[in-house]
Amino acid sequence: MWNEVRAILAKDIRMEWRQPHALGSIFLYVFASIFVAYMGFKRIVDVPTWNALFWIIVLFAAFNAASRAFAVEHHGRKLYLYSIARPESVIIGKMVYNALLMLVMVGAGAIIYGVMMGTDVLREAHMLSFVLALTLGAIGLAFVLTLIAALAAQTDNNIGLMAILGLPVILPFLLILIRFSKNAIDGIAWSANGTYAWQLLAIAILSLGLSYILFPYLWRE
Amino acid sequence: MSHYWWKILSAILVLSSIVFGLMAPLAPGIPFATPDQLNNGVTSVTVVGYNTHFAEAEESLQVWVTNGDATFCPYEVAVVDDTHLRATFSITEELADAFFDLYINNAIDGTRHLPSAFLQNGLEVVDNPRPTEKCVSDLEAGLDAYNFPNQPILNETIRNLLFHVPSWFAMIFVMFVSLLFSIQYLSKGDFKADIAATSAAKVGLIFATIGLATGSLWARFTWGAWWVSDPRLNGAAIAFLIYLAYFVLRSSVNDEEKAGRLAGVYNIFAFVMMLLFVMVLPRMSESLHPGVGGNPAFSQYDLDDNLRMVFYPAVFGWIGMAMWMYQLQRRASVLAYNRLMKLNA
Numbered sequence: 250m251w252n253e254v255r256a257i258l259a260k261d262i263r264m265e266w267r268q269p270h271a272l273g274s275i276f277l278y279v280f281a282s283i284f285v286a287y288m289g290f291k292r293i294v295d296v297p298t299w300n301a302l303f304w305i306i307v308l309f310a311a312f313n314a315a316s317r318a319f320a321v322e323h324h325g326r327k328l329y330l331y332s333i334a335r336p337e338s339v340i341i342g343k344m345v346y347n348a349l350l351m352l353v354m355v356g357a358g359a360i361i362y363g364v365m366m367g368t369d370v371l372r373e374a375h376m377l378s379f380v381l382a383l384t385l386g387a388i389g390l391a392f393v394l395t396l397i398a399a400l401a402a403q404t405d406n407n408i409g410l411m412a413i414l415g416l417p418v419i420l421p422f423l424l425i426l427i428r429f430s431k432n433a434i435d436g437i438a439w440s441a442n443g444t445y446a447w448q449l450l451a452i453a454i455l456s457l458g459l460s461y462i463l464f465p466y467l468w469r470e
Numbered sequence: 471m472s473h474y475w476w477k478i479l480s481a482i483l484v485l486s487s488i489v490f491g492l493m494a495p496l497a498p499g500i501p502f503a504t505p506d507q508l509n510n511g512v513t514s515v516t517v518v519g520y521n522t523h524f525a526e527a528e529e530s531l532q533v534w535v536t537n538g539d540a541t542f543c544p545y546e547v548a549v550v551d552d553t554h555l556r557a558t559f560s561i562t563e564e565l566a567d568a569f570f571d572l573y574i575n576n577a578i579d580g581t582r583h584l585p586s587a588f589l590q591n592g593l594e595v596v597d598n599p600r601p602t603e604k605c606v607s608d609l610e611a612g613l614d615a616y617n618f619p620n621q622p623i624l625n626e627t628i629r630n631l632l633f634h635v636p637s638w639f640a641m642i643f644v645m646f647v648s649l650l651f652s653i654q655y656l657s658k659g660d661f662k663a664d665i666a667a668t669s670a671a672k673v674g675l676i677f678a679t680i681g682l683a684t685g686s687l688w689a690r691f692t693w694g695a696w697w698v699s700d701p702r703l704n705g706a707a708i709a710f711l712i713y714l715a716y717f718v719l720r721s722s723v724n725d726e727e728k729a730g731r732l733a734g735v736y737n738i739f740a741f742v743m744m745l746l747f748v749m750v751l752p753r754m755s756e757s758l759h760p761g762v763g764g765n766p767a768f769s770q771y772d773l774d775d776n777l778r779m780v781f782y783p784a785v786f787g788w789i790g791m792a793m794w795m796y797q798l799q800r801r802a803s804v805l806a807y808n809r810l811m812k813l814n815a
Binding site (some may be wrong): 455 | 656711715718723736742743744746
């Protein structure tokens with residue numbers, strides 16, 4: 250199974266590399282949203298606003314990125330994929346790939362956001378917790394949204410359904426994430442803030458397990 | 471008769487809960503007294519009652535205030551009407567505590583009290599107060615009436631307990647039924663299980679709407695707003711959105727078999743996420759809602775035995791009604807499905 254997952258991961262990365270415009274469009278989306286926010290706000294010194302705006306931009310970017318995971322596979326290649334690999338391997342491979350993509354996107358997004366919106370709010374931050382929030386946020390958003398993307402890809406109304414199905418499901422994760430990240434920026438110690446990180450991790454692992462169980466019922470056409 | 475007795479029973483129980491909920495009077499109570507301070511010396515206060523019988527039972531009327539250690543009776547009580555009276559206190563003693571509870575007793579209403587009705591003002595506070603004379607005697611039990619308990623803040627809105635809470639119980643029940651049928655459909659592929667899951671979700675959505683509407687109404691009259699940002703309320707809204715999304719997903723796929731599979735997968739995934747939301751989030755922040763984050767639920771001390779006798783049957787009746795509605799909906803859907811199959815054949 251791990252070989253299959255690795256092969257799918259390698260295939261997805263190679264595909265992305267050969268069509269850089271697709272990847273570029275996602276990064277452009279993040280950059281454009283941050284730029285629009287910058288035009289609207291100029292600089293943000295208020296911690297809750299800075300934090301919430303960042304995660305909202307990341308959330309929509311994540312929807313964009315995740316919805317591509319299955320939409321890029323056209324019909325013939327999908328059939329080929331499922332005939333050589335188990336469906337469990339396909340979904341795990343896609344989830345890991347999405348998580349990697351989101352990690353790069355959140356990292357780059359955080360830097361651009363910091364440059365544009367100012368990093369004054371981070372002066373007293375508990376940096377380790379904040380980096381952990383970025384990491385867990387990227388991985389969790391990718392994990393939860395991959396199964397939703399697989400669902401939406403099976404319908405005719407891919408983009409619209411993605412938001413309708415995904416938003417209510419991702420909200421608990423997002424609320425905990427925003428709280429954890431805000432506490433990290435406020436410089437609250439790990440002892441008081443750590444439970445949120447465990448909750449985020451728990452949701453990510455839970456969605457991994459659920460996707461593993463449910464995806465085999467999903468992929469058949 | 472043998473296998474639809476529960477439908478008749480649920481119908482009777484729901485009907486009786488509606489009749490009781492709308493017709494039974496609220497127990498007598500004391501909403502407030504003005505001014506809310508007792509001065510050193512003579513103070514005259516106006517006490518306002520609700521559903522009380524001050525004038526009708528004037529001979530047996532007794533009024534007193536107590537702070538736990540000391541009890542004082544007014545030296546003059548003037549009854550205005552059934553719901554208003556003026557009491558004049560003369561207090562010069564040294565006291566241990568600053569808050570007074572107000573008590574009123576008469577032959578019809580029994581003993582009613584308003585906790586922390588008065589704050590002392592200018593009275594001397596000491597550690598060891600002198601004991602006061604006993605000024606209250608021969609309390610009347612009051613007439614035992616079938617009514618709603620009179621709770622501060624809730625007042626008349628306590629009737630909503632019989633509609634709001636059972637509707638959420640019924641919703642959770644049928645949504646759970648829907649989840650079980652979704653699991654069955656995914657594992658067995660039996661189209662009837664898919665129809666059952668959809669029917670249950672439909673009925674659940676109706677009860678969720680009732681629950682949201684009654685809850686919003688209740689919030690307006692107890693918390694002052696139609697909607698407050700509260701973990702429990704947000705959880706309810708998200709549950710509602712999830713099941714709306716469930717139907718959007720179903721209707722956006724034309725192939726019945728495929729729609730069933732997709733909806734089943736979403737049902738299971740979303741149910742687990744919703745459970746997380748309901749379990750984890752309320753511990754993160756304070757909630758106004760009873761039964762969340764350390765707030766006691768109503769049953770702990772607000773429900774008296776009168777209300778208990780109606781509330782639990784009402785819950786049973788509403789769940790039974792939901793199951794009945796689900797059954798009808800499922801049968802209608804199966805008939806429609808069979809007809810479609812016959813037309814195609």
